[in-house]
Amino acid sequence: MSDIAFILIVFFLVCASIQxxxxxxxxxxxxxxxxxxxxxxxxPEVKITRDRVFLNGNIVKSEDFLARIRILLAxxxxxxxxxxxxxxxxDTTYAFWIKITDYIEQxxxxxxxxxxxxxxxxxx
Amino acid sequence: xxxxRKKYEASxxxxxxxxxxxxxxxxFVILARAQDDSHLQWQPAKTExxxxxxxxxxxxxxxxxxxxxLNGQEIGVxxxxxxxxxxxxxxxxxxxxxxxxxxKDATAxxxxxxxxxxxxxxxxxxxxxxxxxx
Numbered sequence: 204m205s206d207i208a209f210i211l212i213v214f215f216l217v218c219a220s221i222q223x224x225x226x227x228x229x230x231x232x233x234x235x236x237x238x239x240x241x242x243x244x245x246x247p248e249v250k251i252t253r254d255r256v257f258l259n260g261n262i263v264k265s266e267d268f269l270a271r272i273r274i275l276l277a278x279x280x281x282x283x284x285x286x287x288x289x290x291x292x293x294d295t296t297y298a299f300w301i302k303i304t305d306y307i308e309q310x311x312x313x314x315x316x317x318x319x320x321x322x323x324x325x326x327x
Numbered sequence: 328x329x330x331x332r333k334k335y336e337a338s339x340x341x342x343x344x345x346x347x348x349x350x351x352x353x354x355f356v357i358l359a360r361a362q363d364d365s366h367l368q369w370q371p372a373k374t375e376x377x378x379x380x381x382x383x384x385x386x387x388x389x390x391x392x393x394x395x396x397l398n399g400q401e402i403g404v405x406x407x408x409x410x411x412x413x414x415x416x417x418x419x420x421x422x423x424x425x426x427x428x429x430x431k432d433a434t435a436x437x438x439x440x441x442x443x444x445x446x447x448x449x450x451x452x453x454x455x456x457x458x459x460x461x
Binding site for chain 2: 213225294300309318
């Protein structure tokens with residue numbers, strides 16, 4: 204009897220641990236290298252720091268960000284126009300980054316990252 | 328005088344057979360899971376909108392120590408694009424899903440190069456997150 208009970212416990216433990224993952228898909232344009240000399244982009248630019256967000260160079264409260272980016276993207280009709288360039292500072296946390304990119308996607312924007320070439324990637 | 332041979336009957340205990348098969352099944356299930364990334368420690372970031380993640384060939388994890396893993400194996404960020412390309416191969420669009428599991432406190436210097444690598448190989452990125460409860 205105890206054998207059966209033990210096997211049942213193991214069975215339910217294994218079943219409980221196999222839970223399907225949930226998440227958010229993100230449409231990311233294929234990466235390409237661009238020179239700094241390229242013509243000035245007309246797409247909205249979002250800069251994310253550890254706890255602040257800048258929209259086209261102006262600081263925006265994170266709770267107001269969704270409304271502001273919605274207004275900005277409302278007049279954009281083509282997919283290319285709805286691309287939002289996201290720059291992050293090295294110390295931007297993933298949780299904050301997800302929150303802001305969530306808002307951009309809710310507003311109908313397509314997130315594209317702009318990475319700096321000179322950035323050093325720390326490897327422990 | 329002829330001594331009659333004793334006949335021993337060898338029988339398979341059919342009742343125990345089921346138990347053994349079931350234990351073997353569980354053993355292999357656990358063994359298979361030990362090769363994925365379930366042993367890695369990370370806490371998902373929270374979001375309000377969540378979808379069911381699709382089946383994926385590749386999963387990238389950034390754990391609490393900011394180490395990067397591809398399908399459970401530690402990997403350098405510089406090699407990630409090459410390895411992802413090898414895994415995804417010529418899979419058609421829709422079957423190039425890459426699950427990204429990043430610890431919520433990891434910083435951009437660790438997770439942005441991963442997103443760039445996925446973008447480079449044309450992967451469909453899915454951020455694994457947790458439902459935000461008000």
